[in-house]
Amino acid sequence: MKTKSVEYYLSLPYTLEIIRSQAGGWVIKVKELPGCMTQADKWEDIPRFVEEAMRGWIEVALEFDDNIPEPQAVPVNQ
Numbered sequence: 001m002k003t004k005s006v007e008y009y010l011s012l013p014y015t016l017e018i019i020r021s022q023a024g025g026w027v028i029k030v031k032e033l034p035g036c037m038t039q040a041d042k043w044e045d046i047p048r049f050v051e052e053a054m055r056g057w058i059e060v061a062l063e064f065d066d067n068i069p070e071p072q073a074v075p076v077n078q
Contacts, residue, residue, distance in 0.1 A: 004068075009058045014071050016050060032069045033057050 015031040025041040028050055038053035040046045061068045 003062060006055060006058050006062065009068055009070075010051065010054060012071055014054070018046065028053075030054055030057070032071050 014033065017029040017031055019027045019029075021027050021039065025039055026043065026046060027039045028037060028046055030036040030050070030053070033054065036053055036057040038049040040049045058068060060066075
């Protein structure tokens, strides 16, 4: 069985929860990946830090053959 790659998972539209920290900066959680989170002092640093956190989370999950949840399609109101 072929395992999906880190790049495959990084290409999916995961849901980010971005919260302004009381200490300054931002805390970012990837909702579908339990425990996958990061923080950034500047808004423009968020994409880089999120990718690093997700990459690390996914690499460990693949190494241990853990389940990696994929984002679910969100229905669009018509």
